[in-house]
Amino acid sequence: KQEVTQIPAALSVPEGENLVLNCSFTDSAIYNLQWFRQDPGKGLTSLLLIQSSQREQTSGRLNASLDKSSGRSTLYIAASQPGDSATYLCAVHNYGQNFVFGPGTRLSVLP
Amino acid sequence: KAGVTQTPRYLIKTRGQQVTLSCSPISGHRSVSWYQQTPGQGLQFLFEYFSETQRNKGNFPGRFSGRQFSNSRSEMNVSTLELGDSALYLCASSSFPGLVTYEQYFGPGTRLTVT
Numbered sequence: 001k002q003e004v005t006q007i008p009a010a011l012s013v014p015e016g017e018n019l020v021l022n023c024s025f026t027d028s029a030i031y032n033l034q035w036f037r038q039d040p041g042k043g044l045t046s047l048l049l050i051q052s053s054q055r056e057q058t059s060g061r062l063n064a065s066l067d068k069s070s071g072r073s074t075l076y077i078a079a080s081q082p083g084d085s086a087t088y089l090c091a092v093h094n095y096g097q098n099f100v101f102g103p104g105t106r107l108s109v110l111p
Numbered sequence: 112k113a114g115v116t117q118t119p120r121y122l123i124k125t126r127g128q129q130v131t132l133s134c135s136p137i138s139g140h141r142s143v144s145w146y147q148q149t150p151g152q153g154l155q156f157l158f159e160y161f162s163e164t165q166r167n168k169g170n171f172p173g174r175f176s177g178r179q180f181s182n183s184r185s186e187m188n189v190s191t192l193e194l195g196d197s198a199l200y201l202c203a204s205s206s207f208p209g210l211v212t213y214e215q216y217f218g219p220g221t222r223l224t225v226t
Contacts (some may be wrong), residue, residue: 044217
């Protein structure tokens with residue numbers, strides 16, 4: 001059974017800092033991994049999708065990497081802004097199964 | 112292209128009642144998944160439908176049920192509501208499950224409060 005964890009659970013940084021969010025999963029036979037952000041009380045916004053054959057994906061100030069062998073993915077946010085404050089979730093997709101979500105990292109970027 | 116829509120956005124029900132939530136996926140998407148999100152349990156998978164057939168089901172009691180129509184719209188129903196059913200119910204839309212490019216797009220959610 002796939003289990004997904006995220007470290008840290010919460011993070012507070014000053015504006016402008018570069019930061020890394022971590023996602024770990026127990027079953028490395030994944031199809032893909034997706035990163036989302038969620039604002040309080042709202043739905044999830046897709047940030048990046050990494051296919052199992054890919055090592056990383058980039059979108060603007062965001063870069064996500066995937067290391068299947070070690071069961072890890074990281075989300076790198078460059079030059080953080082207050083508007084980046086949200087909860088970030090990773091979701092892992094195994095063949096024939098549903099997406100399994102991590103508990104999320106709550107990020108606060110202070111002006 | 113319009114995004115995923117969910118109705119209603121907010122709902123207040125009493126214990127013992129039943130409720131039906133609706134989700135309209137992105138045009139052209141044939142897969143709809145439902146999730147329950149609570150502060151204590153996080154995001155938990157309820158079920159997934161593709162072409163009107165349930166593909167996967169999470170570990171929820173039989174009070175939770177769903178269906179999908181020929182136009183890909185989906186409904187979920189919760190009968191005999193309990194206080195613990197209070198949650199944000201999220202619907203996700205995607206194209207074809209089982210592909211490495213399988214990506215989920217979420218709606219804004221329905222906030223259900225059971226009193």
